[in-house]
Amino acid sequence: xxxxxxxxxxxxxxxxxxxxxxxxxxxxxxxxxxxxxxxxxxxxxxx
Amino acid sequence: xxxxxxxxxxxxxxxxxxxxxxxxxxxxxxxxxxxxxxxxxxxxxxxxxxxxxxxxxxxxxxxxxxxxxxxxxxxxxxxxxxxxxxxxxxxxxxxxxxxxxxxxxxxxxxxxxxxxxxxxxxxxxxxxxxxxxxxxxxxxxxxxxxxxxxxxxxxxxxxxxxxxxxxxxxxxxxxxxxxxxxxxxxxxxxxxxxxxxxxxxxxxxxxxxxxxxxxxxxxxxxxxxxxxxxxxxxxxxxxxxxxxxxxxxxxxxxxxxxxxxxxxxxxxxxxxxxxxxxxxxxxxxxxxxxxxxxxxxxxxxxxxxxxxxxxxxxxxxxxxxxxxxxxxxxxxxxxxxxxxxxxxxxxxxxxxxxxxxxxxxxxxxxxxxxxxxxxxxxxxxxxxxxxxxxxxxxxxxxxxxxxxxxxxxxxxxxxxxxxxxxxxxxxxxxxxxxxxxxxxxxxxxxxxxxxxxxxxxxxxxxxxxxxxxxxxxxxxxxxxxxxxx
Numbered sequence: 001x002x003x004x005x006x007x008x009x010x011x012x013x014x015x016x017x018x019x020x021x022x023x024x025x026x027x028x029x030x031x032x033x034x035x036x037x038x039x040x041x042x043x044x045x046x047x
Numbered sequence: 048x049x050x051x052x053x054x055x056x057x058x059x060x061x062x063x064x065x066x067x068x069x070x071x072x073x074x075x076x077x078x079x080x081x082x083x084x085x086x087x088x089x090x091x092x093x094x095x096x097x098x099x100x101x102x103x104x105x106x107x108x109x110x111x112x113x114x115x116x117x118x119x120x121x122x123x124x125x126x127x128x129x130x131x132x133x134x135x136x137x138x139x140x141x142x143x144x145x146x147x148x149x150x151x152x153x154x155x156x157x158x159x160x161x162x163x164x165x166x167x168x169x170x171x172x173x174x175x176x177x178x179x180x181x182x183x184x185x186x187x188x189x190x191x192x193x194x195x196x197x198x199x200x201x202x203x204x205x206x207x208x209x210x211x212x213x214x215x216x217x218x219x220x221x222x223x224x225x226x227x228x229x230x231x232x233x234x235x236x237x238x239x240x241x242x243x244x245x246x247x248x249x250x251x252x253x254x255x256x257x258x259x260x261x262x263x264x265x266x267x268x269x270x271x272x273x274x275x276x277x278x279x280x281x282x283x284x285x286x287x288x289x290x291x292x293x294x295x296x297x298x299x300x301x302x303x304x305x306x307x308x309x310x311x312x313x314x315x316x317x318x319x320x321x322x323x324x325x326x327x328x329x330x331x332x333x334x335x336x337x338x339x340x341x342x343x344x345x346x347x348x349x350x351x352x353x354x355x356x357x358x359x360x361x362x363x364x365x366x367x368x369x370x371x372x373x374x375x376x377x378x379x380x381x382x383x384x385x386x387x388x389x390x391x392x393x394x395x396x397x398x399x400x401x402x403x404x405x406x407x408x409x410x411x412x413x414x415x416x417x418x419x420x421x422x423x424x425x426x427x428x429x430x431x432x433x434x435x436x437x438x439x440x441x442x443x444x445x446x447x448x449x450x451x452x453x454x455x456x457x458x459x460x461x462x463x464x465x466x467x468x469x470x471x472x473x474x475x476x477x478x479x480x481x482x483x484x485x486x487x488x489x490x491x492x493x494x495x496x497x498x499x500x501x502x503x504x505x506x507x508x509x510x511x512x513x514x515x516x517x518x519x520x521x522x523x524x525x526x527x528x529x530x531x532x
Binding site for chain 1: 262283286289290291295296297298457458459460470473477478480494497499501502504505506508509512517525531532
């Protein structure tokens with residue numbers, strides 16, 4: 001069994017940020033942009 | 048005028064067929080051969096497996112889409128390739144056996160000028176005695192029907208937990224050489240979510256049993272992330288999630304057999320263990336779909352085209368060499384088959400040159416090595432790339448250059464999402480670029496700007512968006528081609 005007792009736990013503030021609609025809206029945009037950048041950089045190696 | 052045959056209608060084959068339908072001038076034919084009548088958005092099977100989605104939401108019939116796009120669809124499975132023709136014709140052919148109701152078992156030989164092998168995985172439940180839903184002792188989420196059964200089995204467990212019983216639920220990999228750890232990772236957190244939602248989490252012991260030597264390996268040797276000015280690892284990031292959600296983890300495990308309620312497994316230190324369980328979802332290892340190959344006289348040449356695993360050999364460097372000598376350049380670029388410039392193998396069907404994750408053996412010599420994932424985004428890109436190469440060959444002539452799509456240059460996203468609804472879900476969302484690390488280009492193997500992991504509601508929205516976008520695209524609805532693979 002893996003020893004996870006030293007794995008970092010999120011703080012209350014981090015847990016709140018993960019569910020904050022305003023913050024997560026911007027994270028959603030950032031994630032989508034990152035996927036698009038990956039598509040442009042990697043998925044189009046010659047096309 | 049040319050005849051193009053696509054074997055398989057999963058993410059890779061279906062993508063190839065749709066792009067061929069838009070790229071090829073009229074007069075050329077496209078034929079898709081698939082034993083399944085429906086297309087399945089497999090990533091959402093996870094949600095079917097916990098009862099959050101119905102089968103109808105993750106599948107749709109292929110025939111109307113192909114009819115609309117002018118693609119001939121044969122509901123059949125390919126059994127053999129004849130790449131140089133046979134005694135009747137010099138034209139290459141594929142032997143197929145119909146699975147279409149009413150025509151089951153009928154065989155036919157169809158001819159091709161260009162062939163795409165996108166047959167996907169053979170689910171090798173048989174590699175581990177007692178594994179799997181068909182006569183075994185565990186459930187699976189590999190197909191929509193498997194996922195429905197998993198959902199029913201989970202509901203039974205939840206009812207027992209509500210009755211006050213203490214149960215053990217195990218989720219993970221059913222063999223030391225499995226791939227798709229991301230799917231098991233996502234499912235274990237969905238099960239955790241369901242148990243919490245039902246108010247029975249305290250009665251359940253939830254165990255993630257995996258062939259990964261470290262958490263966060265995901266079959267890609269883990270990832271390095273940059274966060275707040277420090278480099279951290281997917282191992283630390285994943286460990287945090289497991290600790291936060293109270294999910295136990297057994298690492299570096301090869302499941303040797305599954306008896307009713309008991310998993311037998313060996314760990315990297317060579318020790319053998321058992322784990323009693325009340326609900327078990329363990330994924331099978333993948334092999335290539337059984338296809339034979341014959342020369343013109345009918346002599347078998349299967350080993351020329353296929354690796355022993357059943358996957359098709361393509362333009363990769365298959366020279367056996369130690370892990371330390373593996374490079375990104377070993378990975379295929381064009382997916383063109385060895386020895387035949389009119390055959391491509393894409394998605395899970397191509398033989399990878401080696402693992403991405405460091406392969407290990409237990410102290411007893413048992414191989415415990417995650418196989419390389421090549422599903423989802425990379426599969427779709429390979430399908431499109433093969434379609435573009437074929438379209439160029441048909442339109443520009445035999446000297447047209449192949450298109451490239453190396454997994455050592457393309458990225459992938461993995462979103463493990465739980466819950467339902469726009470305000471209550473959450474997800475662990477990862478992106479990596481490239482999938483196969485390139486240590487000559489990046490000190491950590493991957494581009495830190497695009498290799499990231501984050502947890503939160505946004506990832507759940509991304510997964511929902513991908514669900515609807517990819518089903519829209521697969522249905523070839525207006526402007527489908529603008530949605531990237």
